[in-house]
Amino acid sequence: MPTVALLATGGTIASTGGPDGRVPTATGRDLLRQAGLSGGETTVPVRDLELGGSFSWDLEKMRLVVEEMQAALAAPVPGTDGARPDGLVVTHGTDTMEETVFLASLLLDDPRPVVLTGAQEPYDSRSPDGPENLRDAFAVAADPLARDRGPLLCFDGMVFAARGVTKIDTLSHRAFGAPGRGRRRRGA
Numbered sequence: 618m619p620t621v622a623l624l625a626t627g628g629t630i631a632s633t634g635g636p637d638g639r640v641p642t643a644t645g646r647d648l649l650r651q652a653g654l655s656g657g658e659t660t661v662p663v664r665d666l667e668l669g670g671s672f673s674w675d676l677e678k679m680r681l682v683v684e685e686m687q688a689a690l691a692a693p694v695p696g697t698d699g700a701r702p703d704g705l706v707v708t709h710g711t712d713t714m715e716e717t718v719f720l721a722s723l724l725l726d727d728p729r730p731v732v733l734t735g736a737q738e739p740y741d742s743r744s745p746d747g748p749e750n751l752r753d754a755f756a757v758a759a760d761p762l763a764r765d766r767g768p769l770l771c772f773d774g775m776v777f778a779a780r781g782v783t784k785i786d787t788l789s790h791r792a793f794g795a796p797g798r799g800r801r802r803r804g805a
Contacts, residue, residue: 619703619759622689623649626682627656628671628710628715630736630747641670643740647757648708652748662694662702671710671717679717681706683724686768688726704730704758708751711735711792714770715782721768722779731765734771737790746773746790 625631625645631760645663649655666685674682686705693699709717718733725731734754736747754771757763763776770777772793785794 619707620662620697620700621704621758622664622692622702623680623756624664624666624685624689624705624707626666626671626707626709628708628714628735629739630708630710630734630750632670632739633741634739634804639739643738645708647740648747648751651745652755654752660696661718662689662692664689664760667736670712671714672712674710674713674717676720679720680724682709682717683721686721686725687727688730690729690731702729704732704763705760706754707731707733708747709733709735711737711772711784711787715784715793718768718770718779718782725768728765730758730760730766731768732758732763732771733768734777735766737788737792749774 623645627641631641631643633642644663645665649661689705694702714733732754734750736750738745750772757771757776768779770782773791777795781795784791784792786792
């Protein structure tokens with residue numbers, strides 16, 4: 618079974634309500650538990666990079682996230698003889714996700730799948746979309762057919778190449794599209 622690592626960077630997928638409004642408080646392990654991806658024999662290497670919203674990220678912050686992607690792909694999986702992960706999922710705020718995946722497509726040179734995902738509904742919503750998006754992203758990152766395709770964005774059951782994907786709706790679960798490029802359902 619492929620090993621997929623998780624790099625958690627905050628965003629709505631990790632946000633909960635409190636006296637200061639909605640702020641990212643859920644860790645990568647929290648996200649895995651909520652999505653039913655933890656426990657059993659599966660151990661997912663997790664790194665919590667930052668609990669923050671991507672709305673304030675600039676190019677330097679996105680470049681640092683890409684460097685963390687490279688580091689996560691290079692890190693040995695705990696409990697192995699130095700094996701590296703077969704893929705990487707990055708949770709990310711939707712405000713700058715398209716920019717980060719595009720930058721990653723320019724800077725990463727690795728055949729292993731790197732899949733960015735997030736959510737439109739917060740972690741503590743009655744019907745969060747994050748768990749399904751996270752499960753889909755892990756399925757894509759573990760799929761051998763996702764190798765050599767560059768970084769991908771997975772959201773609302775769709776998988777997009779880094780080039781051409783854009784945020785098309787700030788409220789709908791179908792937040793991303795690739796106008797003029799078409800889209801693919803996961804598994805299609």
